[in-house]
Amino acid sequence: MISPTRSLPRPVPMKPSIPTRLFLAVLSACAVVLAVNGVAERFSFERVFLQYLNEQGMQRMQQLATVVAGEYRSHGSWDFMRADPDEWFWNRILPQLVEHVSPPGTTAVPAGHASSRPEAPAMGASTTRGADTPTAGGTDAPMTKGMDAPAADVASASTKGAEDVPAAGGTKASAAGVTKAPAVEATDAPATGGPYGPEDAPEPPLSDLAGVMLRMALMDTQGRLLMGNPAAATPRGVRLPVRVDGQTVGWLSMLPLEKAVERSDVRFYEAQQRARWLNIAASIAVAALLAWLLSRALLSRLKVLAGGIRRLARGDYDSRLPAGSDDELGRLRDDVNHLAQVLERTEESRRDFMADISHELRTPLAVLRAELEAMQDGIRPLTPEGLQAVQGPVQQLGKLVEDLHELSMAQAEVSYQHEPLDVGVVLAQALAGMASRLADAGLQLHQVLPASPLPVLGEARRLEQVFVNLLENAARYTDAGGQVRVVARTVSGRQVEIVVEDSAPGVPADRRVRLFERFYRVDSSRARARGGSGLGLAICQHIVQAHRGTITADDSPLGGLRITVTLPLQP
Secondary structure, three states: OOOOOOOOOOOOOOOOOHHHHHHHHHHHHHHHHHHHHHHHHHHHHHHHHHHHHHHHHHHHHHHHHHHHHHHHHHHOOOHHHHHOHHHHHHHHHHHHHHHHHOOOOOOOOOOOOOOOOOOOOOOOOOOOOOOOOOOOOOOOOOOOOOOOOOHHHOOOOOOOOOOOEEOOOOOEEOOOOOOOOOOEEOOOOOOOOOOOOOOOOOOOOHHHHHHHHOOEEEEEOOOOEEEEOHHHHOOOOEEEEEEEOOEEEEEEEEOOOOOOOOHHHHHHHHHHHHHHHHHHHHHHHHHHHHHHHHHHHHHHHHHHHHHHHHHHHOOOOOOOOOOOOOOHHHHHHHHHHHHHHHHHHHHHHHHHHHHHHHHHHHHHHHHHHHHHHHHHOOOOOOOHHHHHHHHHHHHHHHHHHHHHHHHHHHHOHHHOOOEEEEHHHHHHHHHHHHHHHHHHOOOEEEEEOOOOOOEEEEOHHHHHHHHHHHHHHHHHHOOOOOEEEEEEEEEOOOEEEEEEEEEOOOOOHHHHOOOOOOOOOOOHHHHHHOOOOOOHHHHHHHHHHHOOOEEEEEEOOOEEEEEEEEEEOOO
């Protein structure tokens, strides 16, 4: 018969480790922040860069207004412009404009530009109202030769909020998005410097002036086009009055840019974009490196912790983790070391407990077995006296089992039922129950109890067990004719102190520190003969600690042992 195939458990998919998730989280956060910052910086740069270009254009337009105002003053009207705008621009306006924006001592116009006028279409295609005006995307605008940026690249501007001026066709026009230019008066002295300083300013290239002129138009006071780009004479242009002796004699208009159109501006913008994304890529690479180093450092520390915990799981309780930094992982390392110490002490206590139990059981069992074998072999007759000899070891075993049970119950703190009580009343009940036992041992009892209550939070049965054990030890180990004194009082209004002390014999100091250990006896043979199991004080210590108190042993002024129990006073 073929047994059915046993299905194997499906493998659980392994999740990424904590260092891996930390690496991905840090890297993702840095990448998102850098990407958002890069996009925001791009839009901010575009806005500021276009604002800068438009401000440069406004400065050129102000310089041109100064030149054309001077020409108007010389001729007294615009008739000379209407006759031949192309000739006027190349041989009169452009040389003066270059001179205005050039530093002193430099050549005003590059060689070849002032000596001969290149073949170019007329600067004004129409000087009459109603002439065809191309749109921002049109190509019909007459341009000066050498102005290589088409009018199609010049974007339209909003007309809200600018100064109302007459436009081509007799209507009023305005423009927004560019700062309104101030009026320029004609002066006798030529302007110098332009946007540059007079000492270190470079000579502006002719293409720069031509590119700006491509977006400009000159109109008379009626808004009729005299020279320039007809699209700039529409309401989309930003206008600047040309004034002579305080009177407006014409208008200069310029189309604001919405994107870079000059080759040099475009190259500069693209270079900035490349540099920005390269910086972002480099920043992400650095963030990835730092995240990787951080995850590796975290992983190495986690491996050390995991190794220590695995050693504890194997039972190697004496192993300790090395000291390190004082952070969360450092505190976890300290907790693991503390756990190792507790486990080590617990293991030692377990071994000692097993050894003590076997030792305590061995003696009465050996006596019991010897007595029974003697009766079985006929060496000792089966008489009441013989049975009495057997009963002693049996009672000793019963007392040991009972004390072990009490010790286990005392260690189980969860079994306590704490409630408000008067510990003075509990102590008085224990003294009343042990009075006859102390009298039979030949001891005098002196007790000092306060009249006022001693409120504590605890379990009356457990606390009474503590007092009974202490009085039983005094009755068992104090020499006959001695005395036992019990005092209860409050200390600093916050604690209750109960002292049980007896007369000789005392306990040496080197042995007194071990009185609360399980199965410890100052004199083993003598204590065993008196019925002591060595668990009484250990039981008392566990009960007192479960009540958040302390128990200590000292020398008594009476010559014997002094046990002090301190419990927190209930407010």
